[in-house]
Amino acid sequence: DTGVSQDPRHKITKRGQNVTFRCDPISEHNRLYWYRQTLGQGPEFLTYFQNEAQLEKSRLLSDRFSAERPKGSFSTLEIQRTEQGDSAMYLCASSSSGGNYGYTFGSGTRLTVV
Amino acid sequence: RKEVEQDPGPFNVPEGATVAFNCTYSNSASQSFFWYRQDCRKEPKLLMSVYSSGNEDGRFTAQLNRASQYISLLIRDSKLSDSATYLCVVNTNAGKSTFGDGTTLTVKP
Numbered sequence: 001d002t003g004v005s006q007d008p009r010h011k012i013t014k015r016g017q018n019v020t021f022r023c024d025p026i027s028e029h030n031r032l033y034w035y036r037q038t039l040g041q042g043p044e045f046l047t048y049f050q051n052e053a054q055l056e057k058s059r060l061l062s063d064r065f066s067a068e069r070p071k072g073s074f075s076t077l078e079i080q081r082t083e084q085g086d087s088a089m090y091l092c093a094s095s096s097s098g099g100n101y102g103y104t105f106g107s108g109t110r111l112t113v114v
Numbered sequence: 115r116k117e118v119e120q121d122p123g124p125f126n127v128p129e130g131a132t133v134a135f136n137c138t139y140s141n142s143a144s145q146s147f148f149w150y151r152q153d154c155r156k157e158p159k160l161l162m163s164v165y166s167s168g169n170e171d172g173r174f175t176a177q178l179n180r181a182s183q184y185i186s187l188l189i190r191d192s193k194l195s196d197s198a199t200y201l202c203v204v205n206t207n208a209g210k211s212t213f214g215d216g217t218t219l220t221v222k223p
Contacts, residue, residue, distance in 0.1 A: 033210070045212065
C-alpha cells in the first residue's frame with residue numbers, strides 16, 4: 001500500500017464544465033475525508049465517509065458538489081457547472097475510525113477553472 | 115471568528131534558534147489535537163499529536179492547555195529543513211479535523 005492516491009494531479013477546465021476527482025485511501029482505513037485548500041488558507045472540510053456512509057457535509061458544499069464512496073473503497077468528488085471560485089487544491093485524506101491518530105493526505109488535485 | 119486561530123507569521127529565524135508557535139481553538143468540546151507540517155505546494159503531513167501532559171519528539175515539543183484552549187509547538191535547534199508552514203489541527207468527538215490557516219517558518223543560514 002503506497003498511501004492515499006488522488007487522480008488527476010492537475011485539472012484545467014472551462015467554467016461551466018463538470019469535473020470528477022478520484023481518491024483511493026489507505027486500504028485499512030475506513031474513514032475518508034475531502035478538504036479544499038486555497039493559497040494562504042488551511043484546508044477546509046468538505047465531507048467525510050465512514051465506510052460507504054457519508055456522515056457529514058459542510059455547508060460550503062453547495063448542491064453543485066457531490067461525493068460518493070461506493071463499497072467503502074475509493075471515493076469520487078464531482079463538481080458540476082464549475083465556477084472560477086472553485087479553483088483550489090482538493091485534498092483527500094484517510095484515517096482509521098475516529099481520526100484520533102491523525103490523517104494521511106493524498107497529494108491533492110489542483111483544479112483551475114478558466 | 116475562526117474555530118482555530120494561528121499567528122500567520124512569517125517567522126524568520128537563524129539556524130539553531132528556538133521558535134514557538136501558538137494556536138487557540140474555540141470549541142471546548144474538542145477531543146484531540148495535532149500539528150501538521152505543509153511544505154510549499156505539497157500536502158499536509160502529520161507532525162505530532164498533542165497530549166494534555168505535553169509531549170516531545172526529538173527537537174519538537176507540543177503542549178496543550180485545555181482550560182485556556184491553547185496549543186503550542188516549540189522547535190529547538192532549528193534546521194534549514196524545518197522551513198515550512200505549520201498547521202494547528204483540532205478534532206471534535208466526531209473525528210472531523212478543523213485546520214488553522216498555518217504559521218510560516220523560514221529558517222535562514
